[in-house]
Structure formats: structure tokens, C-alpha cells
Amino acid sequence: MKQTLLSLRNLTKQFDGKKVLDSLDLEILDGEFITLLGPSGCGKTTLLRMMAGFEHADAGTITLSGQDLTHTPPENRPLNTVFQNYALFPHMSVFDNVAYGLKMEKRPKDEIQQRVIDALTMVQLEDFAKRKPHQLSGGQQQRVAIARAVIKRPKLLLLDEPLSALDYKLRRTMQIELKRLQRELGITFVFVTHDQEEALSMSDRVVVLKDGQIQQLGTPREVYERPANLFTARFVGETNFFPGRVDATNGDDTITVDVFGLKRNFRKPDFAVNRGQELHVLLRPEDIRVLAPEDHDGVAGEVVERNYKGSTLDSVIHLQDGTEVLASEFFDEDDPAFDYRLGEPVRVSWVDGWEWLLPQEAAAEEASIDA
Amino acid sequence: MRSVMQQPFRTAVLVLVWGWLLFLVLAPNLLVVGASVMTRNPGSFISLPLTLDAYRQLLNPLYLDVFLHSLYMAGMTTLICLLIGYPFAWALSKLPKQRQVLLIFLLIVPFWTNSLVRTYALKLILATNGLLNNALISIGLIDEPMRLLYTEGAVIIGLVYLLLPFMILPLYSVFDDLKEDLLRASHDLGAGRLSTFIHVIVPLTLPGVLAGVMLVLLPAMGLFFVPDILGGSRNLLVGNVIKNQFLDARNWPFGAAASIVLTVTMAFLMFAHRLSKRRIGEDGA
Numbered sequence: 001m002k003q004t005l006l007s008l009r010n011l012t013k014q015f016d017g018k019k020v021l022d023s024l025d026l027e028i029l030d031g032e033f034i035t036l037l038g039p040s041g042c043g044k045t046t047l048l049r050m051m052a053g054f055e056h057a058d059a060g061t062i063t064l065s066g067q068d069l070t071h072t073p074p075e076n077r078p079l080n081t082v083f084q085n086y087a088l089f090p091h092m093s094v095f096d097n098v099a100y101g102l103k104m105e106k107r108p109k110d111e112i113q114q115r116v117i118d119a120l121t122m123v124q125l126e127d128f129a130k131r132k133p134h135q136l137s138g139g140q141q142q143r144v145a146i147a148r149a150v151i152k153r154p155k156l157l158l159l160d161e162p163l164s165a166l167d168y169k170l171r172r173t174m175q176i177e178l179k180r181l182q183r184e185l186g187i188t189f190v191f192v193t194h195d196q197e198e199a200l201s202m203s204d205r206v207v208v209l210k211d212g213q214i215q216q217l218g219t220p221r222e223v224y225e226r227p228a229n230l231f232t233a234r235f236v237g238e239t240n241f242f243p244g245r246v247d248a249t250n251g252d253d254t255i256t257v258d259v260f261g262l263k264r265n266f267r268k269p270d271f272a273v274n275r276g277q278e279l280h281v282l283l284r285p286e287d288i289r290v291l292a293p294e295d296h297d298g299v300a301g302e303v304v305e306r307n308y309k310g311s312t313l314d315s316v317i318h319l320q321d322g323t324e325v326l327a328s329e330f331f332d333e334d335d336p337a338f339d340y341r342l343g344e345p346v347r348v349s350w351v352d353g354w355e356w357l358l359p360q361e362a363a364a365e366e367a368s369i370d371a
Numbered sequence: 372m373r374s375v376m377q378q379p380f381r382t383a384v385l386v387l388v389w390g391w392l393l394f395l396v397l398a399p400n401l402l403v404v405g406a407s408v409m410t411r412n413p414g415s416f417i418s419l420p421l422t423l424d425a426y427r428q429l430l431n432p433l434y435l436d437v438f439l440h441s442l443y444m445a446g447m448t449t450l451i452c453l454l455i456g457y458p459f460a461w462a463l464s465k466l467p468k469q470r471q472v473l474l475i476f477l478l479i480v481p482f483w484t485n486s487l488v489r490t491y492a493l494k495l496i497l498a499t500n501g502l503l504n505n506a507l508i509s510i511g512l513i514d515e516p517m518r519l520l521y522t523e524g525a526v527i528i529g530l531v532y533l534l535l536p537f538m539i540l541p542l543y544s545v546f547d548d549l550k551e552d553l554l555r556a557s558h559d560l561g562a563g564r565l566s567t568f569i570h571v572i573v574p575l576t577l578p579g580v581l582a583g584v585m586l587v588l589l590p591a592m593g594l595f596f597v598p599d600i601l602g603g604s605r606n607l608l609v610g611n612v613i614k615n616q617f618l619d620a621r622n623w624p625f626g627a628a629a630s631i632v633l634t635v636t637m638a639f640l641m642f643a644h645r646l647s648k649r650r651i652g653e654d655g656a
Binding site: 052053054073074075076080081083084085087088089090091100101104105148149152 | 552559570574
């Protein structure tokens with residue numbers, strides 16, 4: 001069992017009367033890669049800045065391995081930050097940027113020399129030591145920022161949307177690079193992003209944030225496959241929400257739910273269900289199966305959009321009652337039934353057991369998520 | 372020729388700009404350079420043969436003293452402007468944007484009044500029976516009026532008063548550009564306030580400091596009416612020397628040579644400014 005490294009208790013912060021963080025509790029484990037995920041304004045950057053010491057909480061405490069850091073200034077915290085736009089010192093060479101932290105510790109010259117070269121080698125920039133930041137590409141600046149931040153061997157590395165300024169391909173490369181560095185250095189990473197794909201692919205655990213509150217904390221798989229609420233389900237990945245009504249609660253830990261007139265047996269969810277209760281049946285696009293119109297199973301609909309994505313074929317299907325269904329299927333050239341044309345009638349079904357049930361949320365129902 | 376017809380506006384603008392530079396900047400400066408190497412002539416002001424006498428005359432201890440004293444007063448003025456302007460610009464950049472606009476506006480308002488008039492106003496304040504002495508006497512801080520006017524201090528006060536905005540504006544511009552994340556990064560890497568100031572803030576605001584020094588130091592050696600009004604006969608600036616040579620002594624070559632020394636000093640400062648900007652990569656690679 002991993003030990004807690006950083007512990008946030010009851011953190012609260014207001015800006016101009018607006019609550020940015022609302023009594024937030026979070027335990028960050030030693031050696032993990034944890035991601036703070038949420039739309040802009042959810043409080044993730046404020047939370048990161050509080051860990052770094054740039055912002056101070058109105059209430060609550062921050063402890064690192066039992067040591068109270070709540071009022072410690074940033075320069076005395078054993079953690080470092082990789083900033084969103086790298087924040088490299090423009091007047092210093094790459095070498096001096098990376099050496100800055102060690103110079104502030106007044107380390108001997110040879111030691112600084114050696115450690116800076118090691119850090120630059122680690123990010124494959126050993127030949128760039130004499131350059132100025134403005135002579136480097138975005139990806140190279142990013143690497144310098146990482147080398148500079150890890151040179152003091154912090155216990156915790158905070159990364160504030162470090163990849164958002166890079167193009168898609170470079171971002172993929174840097175994601176893999178960051179994972180490698182994290183494994184090699186054994187440093188705990190706290191990563192902030194609004195990109196759910198990035199969060200899922202890199203993290204050991206994901207913290208989904210909204211309005212300064214944790215919506216869900218779990219492994220990428222838990223967050224994706226078993227979202228705790230509608231917000232998480234909508235924000236992380238694409239989701240189909242089918243309206244369901246409980247038809248019967250059965251003895252064998254299953255319930256029968258009426259979805260589009262189909263009676264399906266589902267595993268009993270964590271929340272209490274009564275007969276006649278309305279609930280949401282969540283199905284990811286890849287859970288959906290598109291069947292031929294003569295099939296008996298499923299619900300009738302019509303293909304209105306087809307998007308060839310290389311490995312998958314994404315479709316939008318309109319059901320007869322107007323519900324829009326997203327389906328994503330692995331491409332199979334040998335399957336003739338696969339190739340539906342636009343406007344063609346089809347039937348929509350899903351893989352049994354892959355559904356996820358959520359209760360109706362009166363208040364949150366209307367609040368749409370733009371992400 | 373075709374392009375002239377196709378882009379009449381572009382051509383007109385270019386002709387105007389180049390014409391302006393040639394006739395109103397380059398030509399006058401060349402005339403000054405020319406005058407400085409000619410011989411003084413009571414009838415036509417300047418005449419041949421070419422000579423470096425004017426420059427030799429600058430080395431005369433009498434004028435060297437005036438130069439050094441002028442440089443000293445201008446240097447003090449610059450230093451005081453920097454000491455006031457630096458924290459002022461820093462604080463200004465930290466204020467809410469609306470407040471910043473208001474304060475910069477207030478900083479510029481005095482320019483709407485002629486600087487000669489403002490210098491006379493300063494004379495009224497500093498005079499023996501002026502506002503300052505009377506105020507200090509009335510609150511009992513001093514018994515006798517102090518001699519403020521016609522001193523070196525009065526000249527420096529006058530110069531600081533007139534030139535302070537020229538120090539604050541370029542400094543404000545560099546502080547406004549200073550990214551908060553750079554200061555955060557410095558703290559994050561273990562630097563305290565003082566270290567951050569020395570290693571990050573000072574180097575990054577240096578171009579603004581040099582720009583401010585450029586805009587204050589040179590005018591501070593040239594604003595001849597300030598010593599004329601506030602300084603008496605012993606606190607002369609290079610500007611007074613130049614003015615006197617052209618208007619009173621009628622020694623054009625010497626006045627021109629003195630003026631060129633100022634120009635060269637200016638060019639040197641501009642070069643240093645460019646270097647400092649290049650260091651932080653603002654001036655292209």
C-alpha cells in the first residue's frame with residue numbers, strides 16, 4: 001500500500017466572493033501520477049498553485065509527509081513546478097536556467113556543472129546548454145522547463161497544463177516522455193489538464209473537478225467506465241444517455257429496466273432503486289452495436305452521419321423518437337454488413353453488461369457541460 | 372514606375388518619411404558635423420580651412436569643468452529619477468488596470484503646460500519668500516528662509532521635476548511586460564525575494580532602466596533654461612554652453628563640437644540599450 005505524500009484538508013478559497021475551492025480534501029500518494037482534470041474555472045490551477053505556495057487558502061491545511069506546509073513560502077517547499085508557458089528566464093542560457101535551483105542552494109560549482117549536464121542529458125538537450133530559450137522550439141523549451149524543475153529532486157512535481165501549447169504529435173511524444181521520466185525519477189507527479197484523453201492515458205489516478213469540488217477520484221478506468229455522476233460521464237469521453245424506467249427489482253441482484261420499450265436485465269446499481277423510478281442508462285459509443293434492419297434485437301433508427309477514423313468507424317444514428325446515438329465500431333473490411341450508407345435503416349443494440357446506471361439528478365440535469 | 376502608379380499611397384508615405392529623415396534629420400546633423408570642423412569667422416560665422424580647433428578647445432580646463440559639473444548634475448538627476456521612478460513604475464504595474472490608466476494619464480497631464488512656465492512656477496516655490504520657505508517657517512520647522520534658489524540643488528530639483536515622467540514610462544513598460552510566472556518560477560526554485568530581485572527582476576527590467584537613463588541623462592545636460600531660471604551663473608549645463616556659443620559668443624564651430632559630444636554620448640547609450648535587449652532575446656536572434 002502506498003503512503004500518503006501530500007495531504008490537503010478542507011481547502012477553501014474565494015476570489016471576489018466566488019468560491020473557487022470548496023472544503024476540498026485530497027490525499028496524494030507517494031510515487032503516483034495523479035491528474036487534476038476539469039473544465040476551465042473548475043479550480044484545478046488554483047489548487048496546484050496552493051500546493052506550490054503561490055496562493056494561500058482562506059481555510060484548510062496542506063501537509064507533506066506530516067510536515068505542515070500551509071504557511072510555508074514557495075521557496076521553502078520541497079516541490080517544484082513546470083509552468084504552463086514554461087516560464088524560462090529569457091535572459092539566461094539553458095544551462096543557467098537549469099542551474100538556477102542549485103545556485104540558489106549555493107552548491108559547489110563542479111556539482112552544479114555535473115548535475116545540470118545530467119539533467120540536460122536526461123531530456124536529450126545536452127548540446128543546447130549554451131542556447132537562449134528564444135532559440136529553442138516549443139518542445140525543447142518544455143524539456144528545459146522539466147529539467148529545471150526536477151534538478152533539485154523534489155518529492156513532488158507540479159505540472160500546470162504543460163503540454164497545452166504543443167501541437168498534437170509533439171504532445172503525444174511528450175506524454176510518453178513524461179511517463180518515462182516519472183518512472184525513472186520516482187517523483188510524484190501532479191498534473192493539471194483539461195484534456196480528458198491526456199488525463200486517461202497518463203495517470204494512475206484522476207481527480208475530476210468542477211466548481212471547486214471533487215466530482216470523482218479514481219483510476220482512469222473507474223472514471224471512464226463507472227462515472228460517479230452525470231458531470232463526470234459527460235466530461236470524460238463521449239456518452240449516450242438512454243432514458244430508462246425500472247420495471248422490476250429482481251431477487252438475484254439484478255433489475256429489469258425498460259429502455260425504448262426493450263426490457264433488459266441490469267446489475268443492481270449502488271444507489272437505491274424502486275419500481276417505476278426513472279434513471280439514466282449510460283453507454284459509451286464503443287458499447288453500441290449497429291445491426292441490420294431485419295435483426296430482431298435493438299431499437300430501430302436511421303444512420304445520419306458516418307465518420308471514417310482509420311481504426312474505427314463512427315456513426316450518428318437517429319432513433320425514431322429523435323434520440324441521437326453515437327456509435328464507434330472497429331473497422332472490419334471483411335464484414336459486408338458493416339458498411340451502412342447514410343439514410344439507411346438500422347437497429348441499435350449494445351453489449352450486455354457494459355452499461356452503467358446513474359440516478360436522475362434534479363439540479364444537475366439542466367446544467368449542460370461545454371467541454 | 373508601374374508600382375508608383377499602383378500604390379500611390381504607399382509611395383507618398385515613403386517619400387514623406389524619407390524626405391523628412393533626409394532634410395530634417397540627416398542634413399541638419401551633417402551641417403553640425405561640418406560646422407564643428409570649420410574655422411570661426413566673425414562675419415559669416417564659419418569659414419574654411421578645416422580644423423579640429425573646436426574639439427581641442429573642449430579640452431580647455433574651463434570647459435572641461437563645465438562638462439564634468441554638467442555631467443554630475445545630469446547624473447544626479449538621472450539617479451534620483453531612477454530611485455523614484457523604479458519603485459513607482461513597479462507599484463504602478465501592480466495596480467488594477469483602470470487605476471494604472473488613470474495614473475499614467477496624471478503623469479502626462481503636466482506636459483500640456485509649457486515646461487518653461489512650469490520651471491518659473493518652480494522658481495516661485497523655491498524662492499527665498501517662496502511657498503516652500505513660507506510653509507516651513509509657518510509650521511515652525513525653520514526660523515530663517517533657506518537659500519534654495521540659484522543652487523545646484525535647485526537645478527537638480529528642476530531637472531528631476533521635468534524629466535521624471537521620461538524615466539517612469541519606459542520602466543512601467545518593462546514592469547508591465549514582466550511575467551508573474553517568471554517570479555513564481557524563481558521562488559519555486561528556492562530563491563527568496565532578494566535573490567529573485569537580483570537574478571530575475573533587475574536583468575529583465577534593465578532595458579527599461581537604460582531607456583529611462585537615455586531619455587533623462589541627455590536632456591538633463593541640454594535643458595539650458597533650467598539653470599537659466601533656477602541655477603544662477605555657476606551651475607551651467609552643456610546646453611548652456613552650446614546656446615551661449617551660438618547666440619552670444621558667436622563661436623559656431625565650438626558650439627557644434629559640444630553638441631556632437633552629446634550626440635555621441637547618446638549613440639553610445641543607445642548601443643548599450645540595444646545590447647541589453649538582445650540579451651533577453653527581444654530584438655530577434
